[in-house]
Amino acid sequence: MLTVVERVLTAALGTERWHGSQSSLLAAYATAPQHVGRDALALSPAELAELRAAAPGIGFERWTRDDAARALLLIAQRHNGRTGDAFVADALECFEQGDAREQQSWLRAVALWPEAKAFLPAAIDACRTNIIPVFEALACENPYPAAHFPDRNFNQMVLKAMFNSIELARIFGLAGRRNAELTRMARDYAAERTAAGRTVPADINAAIHDAS
Amino acid sequence: MKIFDPHIHMTSRSTDDYEAMARAGILAIVEPAFWLGQPRTQVGSFVDYFNSIIGWERFRASQFGIRHFCTIGLNPKEANNPKLAAEVLALLPRFLAKDGVVAVGEIGFDDQTDEEEACLHRQIELAAEFKLPILIHTPHRDKKRGTIRTIDVVRRAGFPEERVLIDHNNEETLPIVLETKCWAGHTIYPNTKMDEHRMAALVKKYGTDRIIVNSAADWGISDPLKVPKTIAVMREQGIPDDQIQKIVWDNPVEFFAQSGRLNVADLEQRPAIDRTQKFETNSVLRGDQR
Numbered sequence: 001m002l003t004v005v006e007r008v009l010t011a012a013l014g015t016e017r018w019h020g021s022q023s024s025l026l027a028a029y030a031t032a033p034q035h036v037g038r039d040a041l042a043l044s045p046a047e048l049a050e051l052r053a054a055a056p057g058i059g060f061e062r063w064t065r066d067d068a069a070r071a072l073l074l075i076a077q078r079h080n081g082r083t084g085d086a087f088v089a090d091a092l093e094c095f096e097q098g099d100a101r102e103q104q105s106w107l108r109a110v111a112l113w114p115e116a117k118a119f120l121p122a123a124i125d126a127c128r129t130n131i132i133p134v135f136e137a138l139a140c141e142n143p144y145p146a147a148h149f150p151d152r153n154f155n156q157m158v159l160k161a162m163f164n165s166i167e168l169a170r171i172f173g174l175a176g177r178r179n180a181e182l183t184r185m186a187r188d189y190a191a192e193r194t195a196a197g198r199t200v201p202a203d204i205n206a207a208i209h210d211a212s
Numbered sequence: 213m214k215i216f217d218p219h220i221h222m223t224s225r226s227t228d229d230y231e232a233m234a235r236a237g238i239l240a241i242v243e244p245a246f247w248l249g250q251p252r253t254q255v256g257s258f259v260d261y262f263n264s265i266i267g268w269e270r271f272r273a274s275q276f277g278i279r280h281f282c283t284i285g286l287n288p289k290e291a292n293n294p295k296l297a298a299e300v301l302a303l304l305p306r307f308l309a310k311d312g313v314v315a316v317g318e319i320g321f322d323d324q325t326d327e328e329e330a331c332l333h334r335q336i337e338l339a340a341e342f343k344l345p346i347l348i349h350t351p352h353r354d355k356k357r358g359t360i361r362t363i364d365v366v367r368r369a370g371f372p373e374e375r376v377l378i379d380h381n382n383e384e385t386l387p388i389v390l391e392t393k394c395w396a397g398h399t400i401y402p403n404t405k406m407d408e409h410r411m412a413a414l415v416k417k418y419g420t421d422r423i424i425v426n427s428a429a430d431w432g433i434s435d436p437l438k439v440p441k442t443i444a445v446m447r448e449q450g451i452p453d454d455q456i457q458k459i460v461w462d463n464p465v466e467f468f469a470q471s472g473r474l475n476v477a478d479l480e481q482r483p484a485i486d487r488t489q490k491f492e493t494n495s496v497l498r499g500d501q502r
Binding site: 124125128130152153156159189191195196 | 251
């Protein structure tokens with residue numbers, strides 16, 4: 001999967017591939033947009049199809065050039081022998097010391113890594129952010145939560161999405177992760193909104209197990 | 213009308229806010245320790261934060277004629293970082309002992325994790341040890357369940373309910389809280405939580421016993437004048453002044469007086485403002501005003 005992702009993202013970024021090799025990983029990760037820009041990543045339909053087949057659920061169509069460059073920087077670490085625990089340590093440092101945009105890039109790519117499970121605490125913590133674009137980077141167009149989150153954290157994430165007026169259709173794998181507790185939470189939320197004289201999200205049934 | 217705002221995060225607010233609050237009749241406030249909008253990663257950040265709300269912020273309030281008290285605690289969001297949480301819990305005792313700290317708070321649930329429950333339980337024990345009341349934050353998400361679960365934890369700890377203020381109530385949770393002996397706080401926010409008209413309706417339905425309102429103004433969209441604005445709406449709705457006074461003064465004063473650290477007689481007098489005072493050589497004045 002990573003081979004395909006690396007090849008397509010590298011091609012999409014253009015001929016002059018930027019390695020960031022002159023500086024430390026953290027500096028390169030931070031300064032990626034200064035080298036590749038912040039524009040939307042221009043993917044041809046064929047490239048997009050190839051990426052989607054390689055990494056289902058990742059919303060590459062929303063990625064920017066700096067998102068791609070940052071993912072490639074982490075792939076380059078792997079080529080330098082930094083896999084397993086070393087990769088986890090490097091990647092976590094990029095996340096923990098990242099600004100909101102760096103964290104967005106990081107979260108968008110987190111499902112790509114063979115060590116993905118090791119990033120669960122960071123991903124759960126990312127859901128606690130008040131910065132909605134950072135929350136969306138993980139909760140939306142991202143297969144990571146459905147694949148790795150325990151029910152309790154997954155349910156909280158879905159509720160937080162509703163709370164922030166995020167369309168539930170953007171949560172990858174929601175239909176397969178619905179459960180009795182989430183159903184109860186969604187119904188309680190609808191009751192709370194109604195009691196407060198507020199509207200209930202139109203798509204709330206997407207979170208409810210036995211909704212017709 | 214004497215006004216006490218029992219929940220407001222003044223470190224995030226400006227001197228314009230202090231001036232407007234004093235003009236609107238706010239005499240005293242409680243600043244609960246909370247998170248800063250993003251997680252702290254070092255215990256030293258908590259030391260500095262706690263010091264700022266027991267020191268600099270209290271001084272700043274005094275410069276506008278407002279009495280400032282605070283609550284100290286590890287908030288539920290940051291309770292989920294186990295290493296940090298243990299370090300913060302260990303330093304709480306020395307802050308809980310300080311004058312002007314009138315409760316342990318705000319503590320409670322956010323994501324409703326086991327880590328949050330453990331920190332809540334430990335801080336209830338600390339409140340018992342320091343003979344302080346507790347201020348409970350109820351979660352944004354899955355609030356009803358979170359409120360019930362909080363009450364369960366309080367009961368299992370054997371903590372006296374009359375020394376517990378459960379905050380951020382809504383139509384669904386208020387009746388649950390009123391079935392206990394706990395006090396019920398309501399946060400009046402521009403968009404979320406509770407608004408002035410819904411609050412007036414709740415007062416008409418449930419009365420004034422153990423009912424408290426606050427602004428919980430902080431770094432988000434919020435309004436430090438929400439308590440005075442709620443008073444105006446309650447008046448419009450025909451709620452008598454003595455009942456309103458109970459909600460915006462008598463109740464919070466009675467609740468926090470349980471700390472033994474509120475001088476109720478003093479509280480009713482607006483403190484004299486002496487702006488020649490300094491706090492650790494800092495003044496709220498700028499150079500040309502000295």
